[in-house]
Amino acid sequence: MEKKRVAVIGAGPAGLSLLRAFQSAEEKGAEIPELVCFEKQLECGGLWNFSENTGVDEHGSMYRDLYVNGPKEVNEFVDYSFEEHFGKPVGSYPPRSVLLDYIKGRAKKFKLCERFVRYHTKVKSVTYSEETLKFTVTVRDYSTFDYNEGRLYSEQFDHLVVCTGHFSTPNVPEFKGLKTFKGSLLHAHDLRDVTDFKGKDVLLVGSGYSAEDIACQCYKFGSKSVTITYRSFPTGCSNWPESITEVPLLELVDSNGRTCHFKDGSSKDVDAIILCTGYLHDFPFMPKNLRLVTGHRMWTMGLYEGVVLETEPIVFYLGMQAQYYSFTMFDAQAWFVRDVIMGRLALPSIDEMKAHSEKWRQAEEDALAKRDVKTFQANYLKELIGFTDCPVTPEFVDKTLKMGSDWDKHKELDIMSYRDHPFRSAVTGSFAPKHHTPWMQQCDDSLESYLNLGEPTPKLLRI
Numbered sequence: 001m002e003k004k005r006v007a008v009i010g011a012g013p014a015g016l017s018l019l020r021a022f023q024s025a026e027e028k029g030a031e032i033p034e035l036v037c038f039e040k041q042l043e044c045g046g047l048w049n050f051s052e053n054t055g056v057d058e059h060g061s062m063y064r065d066l067y068v069n070g071p072k073e074v075n076e077f078v079d080y081s082f083e084e085h086f087g088k089p090v091g092s093y094p095p096r097s098v099l100l101d102y103i104k105g106r107a108k109k110f111k112l113c114e115r116f117v118r119y120h121t122k123v124k125s126v127t128y129s130e131e132t133l134k135f136t137v138t139v140r141d142y143s144t145f146d147y148n149e150g151r152l153y154s155e156q157f158d159h160l161v162v163c164t165g166h167f168s169t170p171n172v173p174e175f176k177g178l179k180t181f182k183g184s185l186l187h188a189h190d191l192r193d194v195t196d197f198k199g200k201d202v203l204l205v206g207s208g209y210s211a212e213d214i215a216c217q218c219y220k221f222g223s224k225s226v227t228i229t230y231r232s233f234p235t236g237c238s239n240w241p242e243s244i245t246e247v248p249l250l251e252l253v254d255s256n257g258r259t260c261h262f263k264d265g266s267s268k269d270v271d272a273i274i275l276c277t278g279y280l281h282d283f284p285f286m287p288k289n290l291r292l293v294t295g296h297r298m299w300t301m302g303l304y305e306g307v308v309l310e311t312e313p314i315v316f317y318l319g320m321q322a323q324y325y326s327f328t329m330f331d332a333q334a335w336f337v338r339d340v341i342m343g344r345l346a347l348p349s350i351d352e353m354k355a356h357s358e359k360w361r362q363a364e365e366d367a368l369a370k371r372d373v374k375t376f377q378a379n380y381l382k383e384l385i386g387f388t389d390c391p392v393t394p395e396f397v398d399k400t401l402k403m404g405s406d407w408d409k410h411k412e413l414d415i416m417s418y419r420d421h422p423f424r425s426a427v428t429g430s431f432a433p434k435h436h437t438p439w440m441q442q443c444d445d446s447l448e449s450y451l452n453l454g455e456p457t458p459k460l461l462r463i
């Protein structure tokens with residue numbers, strides 16, 4: 001019998017989790033389907049790759065000097081610890097470059113990319129035939145042909161898993177007078193270097209993680225002031241330094257092109273406006289009936305167990321949720337999807353799947369009311385791993401959940417130094433060393449600087 005074929009779109013952390021899930025089944029003696037992972041970038045690792053390019057065609061929303069905003073231990077791969085990768089324990093809040101190296105390290109150890117990924121290949125469209133029960137995936141391959149033209153080709157698959165992330169299509173709301181603003185106006189998606197705003201008065205629109213982190217960065221790199229304007233709730237941070245203030249929503253940019261007026265009647269002259277207004281789930285390559293439609297939620301309605309498209313349970317989406325857990329959640333999801341595809345797990349009826357999602361949506365609403373979404377996501381992970389042999393264990397989830405409450409306390413204590421606190425690995429038991437430089441003074445985001453490579457060098461990966 002011919003091997004089944006699975007198309008995976010995207011080789012970011014979520015796509016790589018899926019490849020690893022299948023490869024681990026193979027390691028244990030199972031016969032796995034043929035996997036083809038299409039990745040439009042030149043490397044794996046998704047948005048942890050940095051590019052100076054900006055604009056809607058650019059996938060990444062990554063900026064210089066981004067350090068993880070939660071302890072790395074929460075998202076440590078259970079089958080590939082940071083200590084294994086770097087040859088020693090490393091600090092708990094590394095910069096982007098260190099995370100990318102680590103993600104690539106697991107991919108390299110399990111030979112995921114060379115076996116399964118076709119780089120520089122962008123999925124343009126997907127169709128599904130009810131007659132043949134096959135997906136046709138049409139891609140443009142920029143790797144071998146004329147760089148601008150690319151080679152268009154199609155292949156057929158039995159299963160389709162979308163792992164394209166949801167932090168690359170900016171949500172751009174309108175504000176009265178915004179078009180007449182005379183300073184720099186950009187979405188966080190296009191931010192590359194906060195030092196551009198040194199000495200400047202900056203307005204951040206939005207109060208989520210992006211606004212919080214960009215405010216900290218602006219402060220660190222010498223912006224004169226930062227004003228955060230929020231629609232529903234402020235950031236929740238109670239200890240901003242004096243030069244950072246929060247005000248209700250922007251109502252109007254004055255015709256002088258500089259003065260911003262807010263809902264509480266206050267106003268501020270600013271040099272730059274950064275829209276930290278979130279991202280849209282956007283799957284332009286998918287046909288309408290197979291397209292996930294959702295906002296940024298902890299529970300994604302329409303996806304059974306957060307991954308199976310309920311209306312068409314032949315399509316899977318990974319990593320579409322708002323995230324406390326990222327890499328570890330992707331693993332839990334990947335192992336579940338793998339087992340559905342391999343026929344190890346049977347799906348309930350569509351009505352049962354929908355009822356199940358309603359139950360989780362209610363739990364999400366309750367968690368939002370209690371302001372405890374971390375426990376909600378931890379419970380989701382526990383349910384998922386109960387179905388499979390995923391290496392993430394309930395004990396790991398409990399330990400990493402506790403890290404979340406310590407993280408909150410550190411942030412409450414001092415938003416500018418919470419990244420200086422070390423955590424203990426739930427995988428190896430090792431305590432992270434206190435990093436050699438406090439975050440506020442660390443102005444070099446390279447891997448070499450973070451790892452202080454004057455010492456014997458751990459294995460560094462450039463694949």
Ligand code: FAD
Pocket residue numbers: 009010011012013014015038039040041044045046047048059061062063066067068069070075121122123124163164165166167285318319323325326327
């Ligand atoms: P992505 O990383 O976005 O990867 C998706 C991949 O799909 C990309 O490689 C892309 O090129 C590819 N792709 C997209 N469309 C196509 C197509 N049509 N054809 C082929 N390939 C395609 N998480 C944390 O855990 N800690 C943090 O500190 C943290 N900080 C963040 C900071 C920022 C600024 C942002 C935006 C996100 C941050 N995140 C953080 C969350 C982040 O989303 C996850 O860590 C993770 O990268 C998501 O993985 P993913 O594979 O779902 O998506």
